[in-house]
Amino acid sequence: MTTPPPRASQLVRLDDDLDPASPVRVFTDDGAEHSIVTAECSPTGAMTVHVEPTRQTHQRATLTSRILGNNLDAIIHRWLQRYSIALLRISMGAVIFGFGILKYFPGISPAEDLVMKTTQLLTFELLPGRVALVLFATVECCIGLSLITGWGLRLIIYLLALWVVGILSPVVLLPERLFSGPYHAPTLEGQYVLKDIILLTATLVIAIRLRRRKKVSATKAQRDAQAAPGPRRH
Numbered sequence: 001m002t003t004p005p006p007r008a009s010q011l012v013r014l015d016d017d018l019d020p021a022s023p024v025r026v027f028t029d030d031g032a033e034h035s036i037v038t039a040e041c042s043p044t045g046a047m048t049v050h051v052e053p054t055r056q057t058h059q060r061a062t063l064t065s066r067i068l069g070n071n072l073d074a075i076i077h078r079w080l081q082r083y084s085i086a087l088l089r090i091s092m093g094a095v096i097f098g099f100g101i102l103k104y105f106p107g108i109s110p111a112e113d114l115v116m117k118t119t120q121l122l123t124f125e126l127l128p129g130r131v132a133l134v135l136f137a138t139v140e141c142c143i144g145l146s147l148i149t150g151w152g153l154r155l156i157i158y159l160l161a162l163w164v165v166g167i168l169s170p171v172v173l174l175p176e177r178l179f180s181g182p183y184h185a186p187t188l189e190g191q192y193v194l195k196d197i198i199l200l201t202a203t204l205v206i207a208i209r210l211r212r213r214k215k216v217s218a219t220k221a222q223r224d225a226q227a228a229p230g231p232r233r234h
Helices: 055-102 112-122 129-149 153-168 188-194 196-227
Strands: 011-014 025-028 033-041 047-053
Touching: 055 129, 055 196, 112 129, 112 188, 129 153, 153 196, 188 196
Parallel strands: none
Antiparallel strands: 011 025, 025 033, 033 047
16 A cells, blocks of 8 residues: 655645635645645646745735744843843953953063053152052952942942053053054054053943933932822821
């Protein structure tokens, strides 16, 4: 006993009560409505039917894909809105903390000599270079830990702004050292300093977000205080 070949069109129902002048509609196993485009009959009696989706089926499929796409966009948007600033804060803290740790070990940090030279210029050589390097490393580690853990952010954000100004000061104080490449292209130290512009912009984003959150919290507390019922009078 041979198994019959699978039906290529997978038709399960025909509408026989339609107008002969109108296209014949068929329904596939998934319930989608289609129109018969051509029908061919082979010498063996097998009929091959070619169908295409009707306009309504195409519109429903398009609407479904749009709904799914909008839902996915909404999910991604909510996730980014909830976690993007936290991820930026933690990643920035990890980078700054790593830079600070390296400065505790002589000869490890690529910016060691640049930091000491810049500090000598800023303090008029009143602060020894090695002491300045340790202080700078401590500041970076404190900022990094605060950003990673989220503790003391409102206080550390001002120290972070001063730190960014300090790490960008070699652009003004030592331009011949940072841009001594061919055609005044930035050297490796210059590229090391210029990448801190990204840290500066990230600092501004975090600061604005914290300020906005603080303002929203104050406004909510004020509304709650106004909505709270007053003491009853007897």
